[in-house]
Amino acid sequence: MKKVAINEQELAERWGLSPKTLQRWRSEGRGPxxxxxxxxxxxxxxEIQAFEMESMHSATWEKGSDVVLSKDPNLMxxxxxxxxxxLPMYILTHPNMRESLGIPFLHVGKLIRFKLDExxxxxxxxxxEMEAHGIEVPKDPRSQRRTLLEALARLPA
Incomplete structure (x- = not known):
């Protein structure tokens, strides 16, 4: 009879890991x-076999932290x-600025990515919102690089 499931110790032996590693992975949301x-x-x-197949790499660059091949071509x-x-880049790259302005973003591995439509x-x-508060917003954002940010800064708290 073929086994349907294996315990933590058996999986640790199969992969040559410590059971503590598997426990840590579970707490971090990693692993199968x-x-x-x-x-x-x-x-x-x-599930183990599916995880092993996803972990297969044909080149070392595939597992690099700055190379993420996303299935979504709209991520930028x-x-x-x-x-x-x-837009000024620092409002997109600074975590506190992104959060305070409510800029929508996604985590893709260790990277931050954005969807253009969002x-x-x-x-x-x-x-x-700025126009509702009486702050003038130019219709052509390319006319002045920091206009949107300046208008956001003038919003009442």
């Missing part, structure tokens, strides 16, 4: 999906968004 019933942790063999870097939308929608919302 697992099943936990009471205190017993088991891993389905098909801060530099690309800054150039396309004529940034456009965010800019439209900001422009509408």
């Amino acid at each position: 999906r697992y099943l936990k019933l009471s205190k017993r942790v088991t891993y389905l063999v098909e 870097s801060a530099k690309e968004i800054a150039e396309v939308m004529n 940034i456009k929608a965010w800019m439209l919302r900001c422009s509408a």
Whole structure:
């Protein structure tokens, strides 16, 4: 009879890891999906095999932290968004600035990426809010590079 699931110790032996490593991975949300019933942790063999297949690499550059091949072609870097939308790059790269302005972003591995349509929608919302508060917003954002940021700074707290 073929095994459907294996326990933590068996998986640790299979991969040459410590069971503590698997425990740490679970707490970090890494590794294969697992099943936990009471205190017993088991891993389905098909989940293990799927995780092993995803972990296969044909070149070392594939696992580099600055190379992320996303399945979404609409994701753009801060530099690309800054150039396309004529925004100062630091509002996209500084975490506190992104959070305070409510700029939509995604984590892709260790990288921050943006969707152009979400940034456009965010800019439209900001422009509408500024106009509602009586702050003049030029219709052509390329006419002045920092106009949007200056207008955001003048918003009442």
